[in-house]
Amino acid sequence: MRFAVGLALTMALAATALAGDQYAPTRMAVREACKGDIATLCAGVQPGEGRIRACLRVNKEKLSDGCRSAIAAAIQARREARAAKKSDSTAQSSESAAPENAK
Numbered sequence: 001m002r003f004a005v006g007l008a009l010t011m012a013l014a015a016t017a018l019a020g021d022q023y024a025p026t027r028m029a030v031r032e033a034c035k036g037d038i039a040t041l042c043a044g045v046q047p048g049e050g051r052i053r054a055c056l057r058v059n060k061e062k063l064s065d066g067c068r069s070a071i072a073a074a075i076q077a078r079r080e081a082r083a084a085k086k087s088d089s090t091a092q093s094s095e096s097a098a099p100e101n102a103k
Contacts, residue, residue, distance in 0.1 A: 002073055022081065026054070026070075026073065026074040026078075027074065028073060029070050029073070030067075030070045030072065030074050032064070032070075033064075033066045033067050033069070033070035034064075034066075034067035034071070036064065036067075037045050037056065037059070037062075037063050037064055037067045038052060038055075038056070041055060041056070041062055041063075042055035042056065042059070045089040054085075059097065
């Protein structure tokens with residue numbers, strides 16, 4: 001019984017992690033493009049809890065062109081994903097509100 005509960009919990013956590021990590025490719029692109037900037041501008045910053053992101057934000061005028069481009073692309077990808085999600089939910093709610101005989 002204990003094994004089954006543990007297995008179910010593990011599977012639920014894994015599914016949540018996979019579903020919630022839709023931005024992993026852009027995050028990895030930013031990490032790769034900004035690796036040098038992080039090493040020079042944020043050398044003493046302990047990673048975690050948004051500290052590296054905050055360091056990059058504070059030093060935004062000093063970022064390399066590649067890092068700036070990757071960050072801009074990631075921001076745009078998030079905006080587009082949010083807009084698509086909002087559009088999908090709006091379309092679904094209007095479809096469910098339409099009477100059956102109106103179709």
